[in-house]
Amino acid sequence: MNKEDFIIQAFLNKKNGDDGAIVGKWCFSKDLFFENIHFKREWFDLEQIATKAMLVNISDAIVMNAKPKYALLGLALPKNLSEDEIVILQKGFLKTASQFDIEIIGGDTISNDKIDISITIISKLNGKAVFRKGLKPGHLLAYTGDLGGGLEGLNTLQNGGILSLDHVFIKPRLRPDFFYELAPYISCAMDISDGLSKDLSRLLKQNKCGISWFESLSDNILYSGEEYEILFAFDEKEYENIANIAKKHQVKINVFAKAVKGKYEFSGKEHHF
């Protein structure tokens, strides 16, 4: 067991172990976005840092089928950040909050040796929550969009290259409207943050399922993290409904496998830099 899994295990109860925690009609989610862990300063400008920090958190709410309403910001910022720089950082938070109709209602700010951001998103369920749990043998497994951009972007940056402003590694592409319409027809979902292979292994393990692949996926697809595309599953009889919703929202759906009785062990590389 790796250390993150060990820690999650230690705190496990019926509410956690998902992208967000559901309490009544509310969904609470919290993700950390730390310098030199999730980003390097030479890769992102300050507005991009704040924007991505918000988006990876909003992504958790969306895949639970919840609409973000409020945010708390925990900001650990170096003392040498100027007021002008803080204003640029704010711009990223405020613009993204406004795009998703989120009100920033509080948080905490401290001095630190680097930019470490912790965000809590408070969301309201849009109907029934979608959990990681719910997969049954026979359900089809699918992911949205194209995978591989996260890894490709990371490699480019690590080799000194530059990414376009709208590259998925800089600014994840979320699909709220599509997902809210999709939600009633699927059995489980999670966002792909650690790579399809790793996240899939979590989904299968939690649901005690194995997998029957329809095709062999490339390493680029399997081991690309920070995609924020959506991994989900559904009963075959919902195929047409789902295809129609995907078409309406112009979202590409890749049905790549079927859940089966059995178990799946993750054996690939994890996404880290």
Place this chain on the structure above:
Amino acid sequence: MNKEDFIIQAFLNKKNGDDGAIVGKWCFSKDLFFENIHFKREWFDLEQIATKAMLVNISDAIVMNAKPKYALLGLALPKNLSEDEIVILQKGFLKTASQFDIEIIGGDTISNDKIDISITIISKLNGKAVFRKGLKPGHLLAYTGDLGGGLEGLNTLQNGGILSLDHVFIKPRLRPDFFYELAPYISCAMDISDGLSKDLSRLLKQNKCGISWFESLSDNILYSGEEYEILFAFDEKEYENIANIAKKHQVKINVFAKAVKGKYEFSGKEHHF
């Protein structure tokens, strides 16, 4: 304006600028507890780190007159922390959560170069919220307990000394039962985290009040941070009720000044190490 005030200002709206944010019957609060900013590893064992991280967050909920229900933990932990060490850290979180009847429902865990903790506490209001706003000229200003221990503890540690396990710097003393009973009789409150002088200046500024001192307080009292005693104010006519509640809970109340028309400028040192 210092940088923290500048940032708070930039995000200011009607819900923030308080210890917690109120949404309906809920109170949301979030505080960071970072290594080398709030604590040093040689000062605290791992259980004490987790315990204090929880307590400083729970304190925010209490002074809003809210009862903590759920917590989200953001844990940034060094890779070299062993599983045994993680279990000790967990013990601090779990024991404190259980003492306050809090369920840990989620969060995020990442690798980092040091132990940086971010906690979100989700609380339910116990009647009406108590805000920082509400102070009027004529109200009496008071604080609970004895101040000075935070500064004295910090000095001892910085000079290589050791503190007892129950020292206020190691384990803040919270007063939930007292405060929940006190709440209906007071006009405003906040916990003393940055020192009475600094926190008082925030309270007075937010309420556009000045101060008339009853006595001259020592630097030890004025500039001692991380006390988590409670600064509050009340109309003189509530004096007897408040004295009775304090007596019942054996809490010392220090009435040290009266709010007046005018303004108060903070001119002392801030609490940092």
